[in-house]
Amino acid sequence: MSSTDSTEIHISGIARDSIVDGEGVRLTVFTQGCPRRCPGCHNPDTQPLIGGRMTTVGAVLEEIDENPLLTGLTLSGGEPFLQPAALLPLARGAHARGLDVWSYTGFTLEELRAQKDPAVDALLDELDVLVDGDYREEERDLTLHFRGSRNQRVIDLAATRATGMLTLLYTDE
Structure with a gap:
């Protein structure tokens, strides 16, 4: 067991075979804690900073290893970027297993980059793929791909890094 396997993550729960939190069959980790408190939040039980449970990167990777049908890992919330250093080894472990990694966040990509936090930058x-932006009830649209309101973006971070230009995976227009 490596030292990163014992890294603790504060979670609300895990969906072991999600098809709604990104493309393909995914293991979705719902982190605990979100300061944004968006009205109409899809996961209000994940908002309090207390509650949920602690788990380890190693325990989540074992769950990934138990399901050969998985194509990806999704980090959701709560707010994953409240604990980027803990989630980084999990994302790396998922990539080492051939999975893609998505994350949802209430922050915009620009807000995350402006933090100039090395752990946030490393996770990004x-x-x-990053689904960014707070949920806005007045912009709710159930026809959108993998997001709940029109202000949110599904950003192809791999293409964005390759081209240096913000690249959306879905525009839904």
Whole structure:
């Protein structure tokens, strides 16, 4: 067991075979804690900073290893970027297993980059797709791909890094 396997993550729960949190069959980790408190939040039980449970990167990777049908890992919330250093080895472990990694966040990509936090930057560098922006009830649209309101973006971070230009995976227009 490596030292990163014992890294603790504060989670609300895990969906072991999600098809709604990104493309393909995914293991979705719902982190605990979100300061944004968006009205109409899809996961209000994940908002309090207390609650949920602690698990380890190693335990989540074992769950990934138990399901050969998985195509990806999704980090959701709560707010994953409240604990980027803990989620980084999980994202790396998923990539080492051939999975893609998505994350949802209430922050915009620009807000995350402006933090100039090395752990945030490292997690962003490890992600394939970022669904960014707070949920806005007045912009709710159930026809959108993998997001709940029109202000949110599904950003192809791999293409964005390759081209240096923000690249959306879905525009839904």
